[in-house]
Amino acid sequence: MPSSHLLLEEPIRMVSILEPSKPSFFSAMTKIVGTLGPKSRSVETISGCLKAGMSVARFDFSWHDPEYHQETLENLKAAIKSTKKLCAVMLDTVGAEMQVVNKSEKAISLEANGQVVLTPDQGQEASSEILPINFDGLAKAVKKGDTIFIGQYLFTGSETTSVWLEVSEVKGQDVVCIIKNTATLAGSLFTLHASQIHIDLPTLTEKDQEVISSWGVKNKIDFLSLSYTRHAEDVRQAREFLSKLGDLSQTQIFAKIENVEGLTHFDEILQEADGIILSRGNLGIDLPPEKVFLFQKSALYKCNMAGKPAVLTRVVDSMTDNLRPTRAEATDVANAVLDGSDAILLGAETLRGLYPIETISTVGRICSEAEKVFNQDLYFKRTVKYVGEPMTHLESIASSAVRAAIKVKASIIICFTSSGRAARLIAKYRPTMPVLSVVIPRLKTNQLKWSFSGAFEARQSLIVRGLFPMLADPRHPAESTSATNESILKVALDHGKALGVIKSHDRVVVCQKLGDASVVKIIELED
Ligand SMILES: Nc1ncnc2c1ncn2[C@@H]1O[C@H](COP(=O)(O)OP(=O)(O)O)[C@@H](O)[C@H]1O
Ligand SMILES: C=C(OP(=O)(O)O)C(=O)O
Ligand SMILES: [K+]
Numbered sequence: 001m002p003s004s005h006l007l008l009e010e011p012i013r014m015v016s017i018l019e020p021s022k023p024s025f026f027s028a029m030t031k032i033v034g035t036l037g038p039k040s041r042s043v044e045t046i047s048g049c050l051k052a053g054m055s056v057a058r059f060d061f062s063w064h065d066p067e068y069h070q071e072t073l074e075n076l077k078a079a080i081k082s083t084k085k086l087c088a089v090m091l092d093t094v095g096a097e098m099q100v101v102n103k104s105e106k107a108i109s110l111e112a113n114g115q116v117v118l119t120p121d122q123g124q125e126a127s128s129e130i131l132p133i134n135f136d137g138l139a140k141a142v143k144k145g146d147t148i149f150i151g152q153y154l155f156t157g158s159e160t161t162s163v164w165l166e167v168s169e170v171k172g173q174d175v176v177c178i179i180k181n182t183a184t185l186a187g188s189l190f191t192l193h194a195s196q197i198h199i200d201l202p203t204l205t206e207k208d209q210e211v212i213s214s215w216g217v218k219n220k221i222d223f224l225s226l227s228y229t230r231h232a233e234d235v236r237q238a239r240e241f242l243s244k245l246g247d248l249s250q251t252q253i254f255a256k257i258e259n260v261e262g263l264t265h266f267d268e269i270l271q272e273a274d275g276i277i278l279s280r281g282n283l284g285i286d287l288p289p290e291k292v293f294l295f296q297k298s299a300l301y302k303c304n305m306a307g308k309p310a311v312l313t314r315v316v317d318s319m320t321d322n323l324r325p326t327r328a329e330a331t332d333v334a335n336a337v338l339d340g341s342d343a344i345l346l347g348a349e350t351l352r353g354l355y356p357i358e359t360i361s362t363v364g365r366i367c368s369e370a371e372k373v374f375n376q377d378l379y380f381k382r383t384v385k386y387v388g389e390p391m392t393h394l395e396s397i398a399s400s401a402v403r404a405a406i407k408v409k410a411s412i413i414i415c416f417t418s419s420g421r422a423a424r425l426i427a428k429y430r431p432t433m434p435v436l437s438v439v440i441p442r443l444k445t446n447q448l449k450w451s452f453s454g455a456f457e458a459r460q461s462l463i464v465r466g467l468f469p470m471l472a473d474p475r476h477p478a479e480s481t482s483a484t485n486e487s488i489l490k491v492a493l494d495h496g497k498a499l500g501v502i503k504s505h506d507r508v509v510v511c512q513k514l515g516d517a518s519v520v521k522i523i524e525l526e527d
């Protein structure tokens with residue numbers, strides 16, 4: 001990974017494009033989040049997904065019940081055990097999502113130029129003439145001429161089940177619409193998107209709260225994906241809610257930006273959240289298409305400068321039904337990496353797609369190629385300049401570790417950490433080599449029982465570009481004496497060797513504390 005001089009700003013020899021890539025242990029430094037569902041819930045398929053490079057599993061509660069998701073999660077645990085690949089768990093909320101209520105789930109045909117009425121009266125049966133919805137404020141929120149989109153859950157844009165509507169009249173609580181294209185709504189869940197209006201539904205619904213307090217607590221979720229985050233206050237409220245749920249006070253909140261309202265408050269939201277999900281599926285409907293790339297580039301830049309992980313969605317929709325992505329999609333994945341994303345989130349591709357494993361490995365391979373031409377030097381300089389002086393001690397240590405590792409062509413950076421902070425700061429400077437984040441457990445108490453910290457911190461690095469966690473043995477005392485440092489370092493080096501990322505005579509950069517002082521040291525391995 002570190003060897004390349006190939007930079008996109010420099011002329012690339014065309015033949016070099018054809019050189020086969022060297023195989024490496026890590027499929028990519030960029031992480032892959034997979035949404036698990038019907039086509040990706042057997043132990044066998046999940047094992048394949050883990051081996052192909054999925055490091056976070058997303059459970060989307062917009063869809064299906066806790067029992068179903070629990071079964072999938074049990075299979076994930078079995079797959080983790082058998083493949084020995086780590087995987088974090090993300091709970092995705094429903095939030096302010098408008099849904100069509102079609103209890104019988106029968107297919108509904110809609111004809112272009114015809115009329116259909118959207119009504120909050122859920123007692124009505126869904127038909128080609130009337131579609132009940134779960135929100136009673138639509139009539140107040142829209143006006144004649146507004147556009148409404150109805151798409152299948154995790155719509156890909158290539159299915160013929162999505163429909164565009166134009167509001168022609170508001171009648172009491174009902175909204176009368178003209179159908180713009182012929183479509184058949186077939187499938188279990190359809191969501192509604194009305195462009196650029198405020199939907200007066202809570203960000204954390206009652207159902208979400210219930211699911212988090214039961215399923216979430218039981219499974220100690222690593223990440224909460226907060227759907228339809230529109231204000232910083234949404235994140236603060238979710239944080240307050242999690243803080244009362246025992247272990248979930250350690251759950252990280254990823255604010256999902258899915259509409260223009262969230263985009264408008266992006267800076268404040270970023271300050272409050274632990275990470276951001278750029279939900280391009282929904283945002284792509286809310287924004288004019290020509291503006292989507294601008295949001296992507298500026299939001300990723302802001303996340304990078306804040307040192308907070310950014311996840312991008314909806315990259316290879318066409319792989320839901322095909323073994324190869326379109327050229328546009330393949331290029332889009334590479335651009336996501338060049339623009340700075342930490343992780344790529346797959347939706348329909350893994351949930352109901354025919355090729356979940358192949359999709360993950362294809363995306364991983366594209367990411368890995370893009371990482372090689374990522375202009376780290378330019379990025380590093382920009383970041384240092386943005387942070388300004390004086391830097392905090394730790395940030396100065398972290399950036400120095402990355403600089404040193406590049407200068408000496410180290411094969412890996414090993415970072416000791418308990419809170420995960422130091423490792424995240426190193427990742428912020430986008431090293432070209434993997435970072436082994438050695439999480440040292442700390443003994444802690446909540447006045448009722450004693451336990452070790454570390455598991456959350458380790459798994460939470462599975463969404464950060466370049467970070468690969470290892471949990472140190474809690475029998476090592478957490479104080480950073482030189483004897484314990486040495487023994488933990490030995491375990492970490494052995495781990496790196498076993499993984500194949502460190503070989504004899506390699507140089508390794510280590511970031512750790514000695515007594516009170518943080519140090520960066522360069523070691524050269526003998527054998
Ligand atoms: N148990 C440990 N042993 C040695 N060094 C450590 C340990 N924990 C953290 N460090 C080092 O201490 C510095 C502060 O790291 P940070 O991750 O912020 O620690 P903390 O977990 O105390 O917040 C970094 O240089 C990091 O590499
Ligand atoms: C992944 C997305 O959202 P959801 O989880 O709501 O389908 C998206 O909008 O890109
Ligand atoms: K959702």
Ligand SMILES: [Mg+2]
Nearest residue numbers: 258279281282
């Ligand atoms: Mg969405």
